[in-house]
Amino acid sequence: MNPNANIEVSLKIILRNKKGEVLLLKNPDSSSLAGSFDLPGGRIHQAEMRAPLVRAFAREVREELGSKVKYDLREVPVAIGRHWYDSRSKKERQYIFWLLFEGIYKGGEIKLSEEHVEYRWVKLTKANYRKYFVRGALESMENYFFEKFSKNKMQS
Numbered sequence: 001m002n003p004n005a006n007i008e009v010s011l012k013i014i015l016r017n018k019k020g021e022v023l024l025l026k027n028p029d030s031s032s033l034a035g036s037f038d039l040p041g042g043r044i045h046q047a048e049m050r051a052p053l054v055r056a057f058a059r060e061v062r063e064e065l066g067s068k069v070k071y072d073l074r075e076v077p078v079a080i081g082r083h084w085y086d087s088r089s090k091k092e093r094q095y096i097f098w099l100l101f102e103g104i105y106k107g108g109e110i111k112l113s114e115e116h117v118e119y120r121w122v123k124l125t126k127a128n129y130r131k132y133f134v135r136g137a138l139e140s141m142e143n144y145f146f147e148k149f150s151k152n153k154m155q156s
Contacts, residue, residue: 007095011057012041012140013103014078015071021121023105024132025064028117032085037132038116039140040064043096057101065119066111073103079144083136098140 015023024037042060044053054073061069081098110119122132126145133141 005095007097008043010041010043010083010096010098010136011053011060012039012098012100012137013057013061013071013073014100014144015040015103015105017105017121019121020123022124023110024120024122025112025116026118026120028115033134033137036134036137038137039100064113064115066109068108069110070106070108071103072106074101076101078102079140081136081138081140081143083139085135096136098136100140100144 017023023040025040026037027033027035029035040061041057042064044056045059048056048059054075057073061071077099079100081100083096083098085094086092087094112119122128124132124141129141129145130138
């Protein structure tokens with residue numbers, strides 16, 4: 001019998017501005033995702049397991065973007081993805097399950113943490129998202145764009 005995977009959950013937000021652009025965060029060269037981009041958000045802490053997900057989002061947004069950023073969050077996941085990497089610190093493979101949510105940027109100065117080296121607003125489309133993402137982020141965005149396409153196709 002195969003053992004179940006030990007999986008951590010990461011909450012990510014597709015944060016759009018008034019122009020419809022999505023906020024992307026560039027991963028540092030020291031990251032397992034070096035050179036690619038990420039979405040704001042991160043893993044749920046043990047202490048947040050019984051709290052509403054919006055609390056984990058609020059903490060992650062504060063940590064990654066600063067305390068001044070304001071946003072509205074749609075509290076229903078819009079896509080999922082998976083990611084794994086070999087942790088240097090834990091000396092083992094880490095598995096992460098991604099839940100993507102949509103949000104609207106309402107304002108506030110963005111002040112990046114040391115987790116990312118730059119940010120940019122990008123008009124993401126089905127034609128260009130692959131050039132920004134790898135691994136878990138890529139799978140999540142593939143699922144996001146597939147779902148959007150499927151819903152539009154079914155409604156036609």
